[in-house]
Structure formats: structure tokens, C-alpha cells
Amino acid sequence: MSLKLTNTLTKRIEPFKSLTPGQVNIYCCGVTVYDLCHLGHARSYIVWDVLRRYLISQKYKVTFIQNFTDIDDKILARAAKENCTMNEISDKNIKEFHCDMDALGVLRPDRMPRATRCLDGIRSMIEKLEKKGAAYSVEGDVYFAVKKHTNYGKLSNRDLSEQQLNADGRVNEKEEARKQSPVDFALWKGAKEGEPSFPSAWGQGRPGWHIECSAMVLQELGETIDIHLGGADLIFPHHENEIAQSEMANGKELAKFWLHNGMVNVDGQKMSKSLGNFTTIRALLKGGISAMTLRIFILQAHYRKPLDFTKESLDAASQGWKRLNTCLCLGLNNHKVLDWPKHDFQETSISDIDKHATNETLAKYHQQFLDALDEDLNTSVAISILFELARPLKSLANQLIRDIPQSINELENKALYTRWKLLVSLAGILGLKAEQPHNSISKKEENLNASFIKEAIKIRKEAKLSGDFAKADRIREKLKSQGIELIDKKGGETDWIQN
């Protein structure tokens, strides 16, 4: 394996090599927990989930840390609005975050530190910076003196003298006056009236935004980590400031690889809270978009490029997933008919795929899939290989669902089983898992629904027999709009599945 990744730090695609063989330490910038997550967040965490799964499949021991920013102006504003405490807002949204990410099949990070619970590390890092003369305190605030850091700007490739400082004129004049330079940023903010605060050597206050990540990386993973992840909008100033703080405090390079994902766009513009053009993950899932559809949608584009969110592209992903899903379900639902070994999805190990590639064609697909991911996580190509693998399986699946299965000789059957296993394994690296369509419904709805559908099928059959196809089609369309798909089989029988 030779994984190559685009490193924002060097502006190049370079071979990935971990500091310790077989071990990868990753830190991923998490969310500020003041609200539900939107599709942009989903993209970020799904993409990095694939990176993680891929590394694990390549036998790396991965330690994945991701933070929660649980103190911030927006959380406080939300708390004031909802007349509750900051902690209540944070707790609630952390729960919601997990709910969404679990639904999307994003593996939970190994640890998820919260800013308010890492204050010792934060304070001691600020003290260290102060001792080194890289930080100064003014009236309860502490600022990082950017000019002390000779390499400032190395990540975002910026010359500070060329920047339009505070471009929007959104300058807090009081704060500006306290700073030695307009580019300096807060490490610690003195407490304001009525806001939650924490004790420190500089008085009551709270940490600035950037310092928590620096402190957590050190606390959880050490001075230098393999990979630091985040959205492209964090490159400046957040990651630049992290580098400045950590490298000044520790005297060591913060991260070997900096990876950044592209934004999700709506009508060509970045999806963001402030523009109000966001769609939450929750709304999408509730609206009937399946988690795996979102995964396909996101992974069909390269992670660094902007991704336009439109109804059309989502529909396309949905149709594509439907196709793939049929194939992934094949061996689960039909193993008896096909005489395939019973297969439990939960037990599919994503690091256990080598032995499945038994023939030349499958070995080729397998290799192409791995090569694609090696090449800076080309998930788009990886997915295309899943579709190639799926084609004959799709054919088989439809024979089973709709017709009498044709006789397959033993050799073919075995090859198809192997192909299916490979498909399941490779899909697993992308976090794509079968979503079983229900042809039996939960007990609660069973009586209501099943008999209703049965009745509808009966009426439709009568309509068909009497030649009233318009009526038959109306019934079919009506059920379809309710997620029930009718399938006319040979011999006049009608089956149904719920999508």
C-alpha cells in the first residue's frame, strides 16, 4: 500500500507515512455544539470516516480524537434565548450530534474531549506561552503575540501585511485597543457580566477558540501527530493559530499532515448558518433521504472539491444507492435460495478482505479499488468500482425478486458469492452498509398496513383483469407515493416491497 494524501502544509500530494509504524494518531476539529448539524458537517465527518476506515482496513491502529467546542458566544446566545444554561445547550446538542453521526454510520471517535473539561491543559499551555514571551495579558484577557512566531502563515500561505484586517469592519474596538497587533488573537477571555466563567491566573474567564484544540492534541495524542483534519474554512485563522500556539509552546511540529475537506455549496455558495442556506442532517433523514444515500452523494465527489447540493444530485444519488443496496442485500435475503453461507453483516470485518479476491477479475477490481483510495482518497472511482462489481449481482437479484431463478451452475454460483462478499467488504470501507427494505413491517403497523396493501393489490388485480389499466396504475402510483413498490411477477402474482 502506498497511500498518498494532499497535505495543505506542503501544498502537495505526498506519500503518507506514520510517525510510528502501524500506528496513526489523528485529530479532527469537531463542532461547536449550539445547534443541529447540517449537510456540510456530514460531509466533513463522512469523508474523514472513510479515511479512518481505510487506514484500519490497511491494518493501522488508528487513534481518532475529535473535540466538542462547548463554550462559545453562540452557545451562550442560544442559552439566553432558550432560557437555560450553557451546559444544557451543549449536552443536548452533543446528544443530537451522536444521534446524527450514528445514523450516518460514522464511527465514533476514540475520545471526544470537551473544551470546558480540558481547562487545566488549556491554562497550562497559556502559561507556557506567557513564559516564553509569546503571550501577554491585558485586563484579564490573554493574547497570543503573532509576531513572535516566525513561521506564522505557513499553512495558509499568508503574508499578514497583505491581508485586509477585519475586512468587514466588525471590529470590537475595545478589544482591538488592548491588542499589541491587530493580528493577535485571544487565548483567554476575561469574564463578562453574567456569563459562565472559570478561574485562572488572569482572573475569571474562558478560553479562546483556538487554544482548546492545541491543548487537546497535546493531552490526548502528544506533541506531534500524524494527521490533523478539518474543513477548508478552518485553514485560516483556526489551524494557523493552532500551529502557532502549539509549536511555540512545545517547540515541536504540531502535525505532519493537514487535510482539509471542501465545502458543500448551495446554488454555488457555501452552505452556512449565517447565510441560512443550510439543510440539517436531521431534516434530510426525516424527509426520507436514507443515510447511505447521503454517503453516496458525498463520496461521489472528491473530498477536496466543492460539492453542490441540489435536489437533482441527491435524487441521482438516491437512485444509485437503491441499485447498490439491492446488491448488498442479495446475500442476506437470499442465501437459502442461492445456497450461500449465511452471512451476518455485523461480522464483516473491514480489514478482512484479501482472501475474497479469488479470481482474476475480482482481484483486479479489488486492486483498482485500493489504488483509487490510495490516490488521495479517490472515493469517486472507488464507488464506480462498486457499481462494476454490482452489475451481475443486480441481475441475479432481480431474477430472484421478480422471476423464477434461472439455474446457475455451481461454479458460477460460487463466483457470484465471492463477488458479493468482495462487494460487501469494499463497500464497508466506504461505510456503505445494506439498508434492508422491509417486506414485513413492524408489528405495530402490521395489521393496518399489510392488510391495506393486500386489499389494494386485490382491487388492482381485479381492475387489471377487467382491462381498467388506468385504475390499476392509479393504485400503483398511490402506493408508490407511500413508499410501497408493487412488483408484478410472472404468473400474475403481485409482490410488494417497502422502500
Add this chain to the structure above:
RNA sequence: GGCGGCAUGGCCAAGCGGUAAGGCAGAGGAUUGCAAAUCCUUUAUCCCCAGUUCGAAUCUGGGUGCCGCCUCCA
């Protein structure tokens, strides 16, 4: 103004110097109820101009357009 990214068929999207993956939609054929679902087949010379090269969507230079960051942001 500074830094960075992008421009490929109706839509989304790969491609990293040797002659355009994949998905969706469309078309034709099979099947069917002149239907749905399904299966098979099928559709591009890559924003413009100039250059390098035997050969460029891919490299260089110059345009044009769009976007991101410089302020909270995945």
C-alpha cells in the same frame, strides 16, 4: 487588494501526457397491459486563445467566468 481552488455530455462526477470511469436522466431493443419494475445496448473531445510535444482534457503563458479564505464557520 492578498492567498487558494474550480471550469469535462441534459445533470452530478473521475481523469495527473497516449487518444474520455461511474451514477442519474434520455434513446433503442427484450419483457409487459400500448404500464411499472427489470435486463441488454447506446449518447461527449473536455470554457476561450496561443505555445511545448510525434501526441494534451491533462504541461506552459494569456484571457473569461465562478467559488472559498482574509470575520464565527465542517
